[in-house]
Amino acid sequence: MGITDTKKELAANQMIFDVRRDPTLYTDFADNFETIMESYQLSNEERQAFRDLDIKKLGELGVHPYFLPQVSRLFHGGAYNHNNSPSAQAYGKSVVNGEGKTR
Amino acid sequence: MAELSFVTGLSHAPGMTGWLDRASEQEQKSLTEGFNLLGEKLRATKPDLIIGLANDHVLNMPVDDTHDFCIGTADNWTGPAEWFRDRVNVDPYSVRGNSPAAQLLFDGLSGCGFDIISKSELLFDDNWSVPLKYLTPYYDIPLVPIHMNCIVPPIPAPRLCFEFGRAVQKIIEDDLPANMRVAFMGTGGLSHDPGGPKYFDVDEEFDRWFLGLLEEGNPEKVLRECTPARMSAAGDGGTSELIAWISAMAMVGDRKAITACYEPAVELRCGMGCVYWEMQREPKDV
Numbered sequence: 001m002g003i004t005d006t007k008k009e010l011a012a013n014q015m016i017f018d019v020r021r022d023p024t025l026y027t028d029f030a031d032n033f034e035t036i037m038e039s040y041q042l043s044n045e046e047r048q049a050f051r052d053l054d055i056k057k058l059g060e061l062g063v064h065p066y067f068l069p070q071v072s073r074l075f076h077g078g079a080y081n082h083n084n085s086p087s088a089q090a091y092g093k094s095v096v097n098g099e100g101k102t103r
Numbered sequence: 104m105a106e107l108s109f110v111t112g113l114s115h116a117p118g119m120t121g122w123l124d125r126a127s128e129q130e131q132k133s134l135t136e137g138f139n140l141l142g143e144k145l146r147a148t149k150p151d152l153i154i155g156l157a158n159d160h161v162l163n164m165p166v167d168d169t170h171d172f173c174i175g176t177a178d179n180w181t182g183p184a185e186w187f188r189d190r191v192n193v194d195p196y197s198v199r200g201n202s203p204a205a206q207l208l209f210d211g212l213s214g215c216g217f218d219i220i221s222k223s224e225l226l227f228d229d230n231w232s233v234p235l236k237y238l239t240p241y242y243d244i245p246l247v248p249i250h251m252n253c254i255v256p257p258i259p260a261p262r263l264c265f266e267f268g269r270a271v272q273k274i275i276e277d278d279l280p281a282n283m284r285v286a287f288m289g290t291g292g293l294s295h296d297p298g299g300p301k302y303f304d305v306d307e308e309f310d311r312w313f314l315g316l317l318e319e320g321n322p323e324k325v326l327r328e329c330t331p332a333r334m335s336a337a338g339d340g341g342t343s344e345l346i347a348w349i350s351a352m353a354m355v356g357d358r359k360a361i362t363a364c365y366e367p368a369v370e371l372r373c374g375m376g377c378v379y380w381e382m383q384r385e386p387k388d389v
Contacts, residue, residue, distance in 0.1 A: 002299060002339040004256050008167040017165045020186050021226060064166050065298025065340045066254055078190035082122040083303060083370055096302055 007062025012050075015040040016067045019074065029074045052101040055094040068095065105279035107272060108148035109286040110355050111141060111238075111379040112317070112348030114293055115157065117229040118371030120236055121192040130366040134375055137364020138237040141377045144363075145238050148382075150286035152201055152245050152279075153238075154208070154271065156347045157230035157290045159250035163222065171259040172212070172219040172267065175248040176205040182227030182235075193232045199245040204279055208247065211274040217267055218259075225250060234290050244286075253291060253344045261326055264346040268353030289351035291344020293365075293374030294337040301338050307367035309337035310374035313345065317378055320359035322352055341373070348378075355380040 007013070015036065019025040025036060037047050049057040053075055055068050063071070069091045076087035083089075090102045119138070123131055145153075162184070164173060177200045183191045209221045231248060252258060259267070268289075275285050293313065294306035316325050329349070334342040352360070358380045365376035 002335075003254050006166055006255065008255075013166050017161065020162065021184070023185060026186050059298070064161060064255065066161050068298040069302070073190070078187070079192075080122050081117070081190050082125040083372070085122075088302075088372075091302060095298075096300060 001059045001065070003065055005062060006064045010046070010062045011040045011042045012046045012058065012061065012063050013067065015042065016063065016071065020070060026074065053090065053094070053103045054101045055091055056098065056100045059095065104276045104281055105283035105285050107275050107287065107354060107382060108150050108284040109145050109379065109382060110351050111145065111286070111377060112289045112351045112360070113138070113141060113234055113377035114373060114375045115229050115233040115290045116295060116371050116373035116375060117191045117233060118368065118373065119233050119375060121190055123371070125370045126366070126368050130368050133364050133366050134368065137377055141363050141379060142238040142240070144379055145286050148284060148286060150244055150284045152204060152247065152283060153286045153288060154247045154249065154275070155231060155234070155288045155290065156249045156251060156350050158253040158344045158347070160228055160230060161255060162228055163225050163250055164252060166255050169252040169255045170218050170220045171252055171263070172217060173250040174205055174209050174212070174219060174221050175200060175223070175225045175250070176202050176209065176221045177223045178202045180225070180227065180246060180248065183232040184226035184228055187228040191229050191232045193236050196235070196242045198235065198239070198242040201245045201247050205247045207278050208271065208274055211278060212267070212270055215270050217270065230290065234288060238288070251347060253346060254340065258331065258343055259346060260331065261329060261346055261349045264350045265322070265326060265353040268350030271350070272354040287351055287354060289347035289349070291347045292342055293345065293376055295341040295373035296338035297340045297372070299338065299340040303369065303372060305367040305369050305372070305374045306337040307374065309333070309342070310365060310367060310376065314360070314362050314365055314376060314378065317348070317352065317360035318362060320357045322357070325349065325352060355382070358384070
């Protein structure tokens with residue numbers, strides 16, 4: 001799983017690109033992501049990975065690696081993002097430890 | 104002809120402004136002093152303009168529509184982009200651009216055949232917010248930002264980035280207004296792996312090797328040895344941002360880089376450091 005494994009046409013890549021740029025999308029993303037996923041026509045696999053906050057799975061599906069910690073921050077927040085912060089820990093659990101689902 | 108007054112390569116990881124207090128006291132001191140020194144060196148050359156080159160972080164060019172380079176042509180820039188603000192922990196700022204200079208650069212670089220586009224709107228994240236905070240804390244030196252694609256294959260090769268730096272230098276010296284003083288900063292790296300399995304690691308051996316190469320003042324050796332594969336092995340998701348430093352190196356001839364600081368800052372999830380080149384001295388003297 002690396003930058004060469006990115007699937008550029010993946011709907012999730014377009015969605016994440018847009019979400020970080022648009023306050024109407026990133027504000028309360030954790031509460032609204034089902035609606036947003038529907039509007040971007042994510043596949044069932046992509047949607048389930050978001051529901052499970054399975055960052056490892058998103059990478060396997062072809063989400064660009066740079067987006068993966070940002071997915072964690074969309075759910076856990078990005079402030080004071082040190083190694084023990086909730087978002088960094090969720091990323092570590094899912095990807096580095098290989099546990100996949102984080103909820 | 105304008106004068107290239109200062110050239111630097113520096114890291115910009117968001118932990119530098121966002122959670123530096125989590126690093127060891129020694130790392131905090133070393134990095135703060137080094138980045139502040141770099142700012143003093145830059146400002147001492149009294150530049151009228153900073154031309155910057157940094158990774159786009161897939162924020163302005165989507166993964167299915169990347170270009171090697173994207174130059175910002177606006178007359179004013181603001182940052183950090185809102186979603187990144189609390190993470191970067193930098194207060195909102197505004198910095199002037201230089202639309203005529205950006206347009207000259209765009210025309211010249213596209214005329215040379217580089218894959219470059221221009222945008223009058225760009226979102227800034229840590230790529231500019233961290234360097235500007237230290238180098239120009241009053242945001243009083245205009246910036247022409249050039250975003251580059253460092254992380255969506257195909258990535259521009261180090262040799263191409265070197266030629267890009269040479270082309271930028273030629274435009275500075277041939278086309279920008281006489282008496283204008285220009286600083287160039289290439290920012291990114293050192294080893295880090297955002298979104299990869301080495302997310303919490305720093306490759307100190309690679310970082311010190313790379314800095315040592317720059318200190319030798321032998322650009323051909325850097326191009327020969329600092330391959331994309333070697334950068335990727337040191338952190339697939341971000342280490343290749345060092346191609347921005349290679350563009351900077353292209354402007355200095357055989358001058359040797361001076362390392363202002365380096366720390367393998369695991370808590371910042373990035374090898375952090377910065378170098379500069381003494382442009383006021385002839386290459387043979389340094």
